[in-house]
Amino acid sequence: MTQELFSGVFPAMVTPFADDESIDHEQLRADAQRLEAAGVDGLVPVGSTGESATLTHDEHVEVVETVVDAVEDVPVIAGTGSNNTREALELSERAADAGADALLLISPYYNKPEQRGLVEHFRTIADAIDLPQIVYNVPSRTGRNIEPDTAVELARHENIAGFKAASGDLNQVSEIVERTREEDFAVLSGDDGLTLPMLSVGATGGISVVANVEPERTCAMVGAALSGDFGRARELHHELGPLMRALFTETNPIPVKEAMHIRGHCQPTLRSPLTRLSEEYRVELANLLDDLDEQRAASPAEVEG
Template sequence: MSVTEGVLPPITTPMDESGDVDHEALRAHINRLEAAGVHGIIPCGSTGERATLTREEHERVIETTVDAASTPVLAGTGASSTQEAIELSTHAADVGADGVLVIYPYYSWPANDHVVRHYEAIADAVDVPLVIYNIPKRTARNLEPDATVRLADHPNIAGIKESAGDINQMYELLQRTRDKEFDVLSGYDSQALSTITLGGTGITSVAANVFPETVCELYDAARTGDLERGRELHEEILELESAMNLQTIPIAVKAALDIVGVHGPHVRPPLYEADPETREELESFLADRNPA
């Protein structure tokens, strides 16, 4: 399995009460997800609170993930600075990550022509596959299909995690890169079924942190053409995604993982733990379900 195929959860970064990264809990979380059937692990993404990790913490989380995981590791290594993204990506490759996931530079706000050069520079500098991460709601820029298609011709750019939330854009990307060695992954659980049935290769699923078996079953149904089962699971996953978004990701995700006994609910400021109302709603939601 490659870094662009299957169910690849962008995992939470467990923290203890003092706010330090809990590496033992991180290992246990990874082992649990792999036992449930996920096909890869994404550390240091948005769900992993990458933006508030120090450089040292970021690197150690990737090192722990590589050491703990038996499936491919797609390490989040994006940054506002091209040079920093190259350094983070080089480190990830050096410690054994199988690929790097690089977000559209936030805050710098480069135009699409400039961000093409940004991605090409990183892809030229590392010897593991690079996957683009397009999520306009966090970066205030959309990587337009024309730019993505240009990047798809780079031999070391393997695909895109498409989180624009626009199914028409998703389909355009699938259509225009069909004859290229370039994969398209769904960035949202709600678009997973349609992405896979239309030709996508992977699901980067937040909900899989809590319900890995359900998301893996959806992936299998979509890949094998069992659309009746796929539709049933799609409706269930819509409910899961809604629950995980009760508060800013990963607040509700970590609260849910705490409720089911995986790891603590602690997040890093400026995010704070789920409020009592959210936690009560999650407890009610999870009571009738049995996460793996």
């Protein structure tokens, strides 16, 4: 059940802002529908890419409500993590009430709990809320790695259904996949550049930044890998490689918002302390997107897989 629910491509959505930095709900709705029409397998609003750190709790819930209302056929996985267990629990409860199908919970950041504290944190939320929950490991943002032993222990909880891996450590990902094969538990890539290698060792998909900009290619790549066509998946991985790297020249979501702006999907507005992508990178990004558009125009069927 979980393997099917969390199989494929799940864009980590941006939160579009108007010039005055208010949330542009009309654009958010349009973006959710664009991604669903492109064939993604679910949507992940209000994560790190969605600038959740600068949203109020009410805005957070409003974004979830808009995305839930916008789509027809794909699950909505709401980012509801915090470094405060009570706050994460409250956000999770409100997202569940707003209609989220599942939750994405980043590990507590800044206060750097011990592994036993991580287990207690995630179990507290999983005990209270009967929705599938994905534990999100991104040590570069949180300052603390979720160790494989901890991930395996958490996988035993019936509501902890997956693990988003963004540590950059393929050995760790492989170990977690290996040790949870008997559980109803999905491992998802949280690093676009490593999605294909992770799929090769048993991950079931990815929560993706690049899928905001190139959803069809990303879905084709992941779909090819999941069906065993790693030759085709590798071709698409290399087609997307320059864009994957360009989307992390500065802190996410700065570059992806610029890419979305170039493609006409949102304003490049971010909330402080994030700033617009540096001019030196904008030209390179625009050129990469032009190249991908030309490839699509030349061979649309191949791009869509």
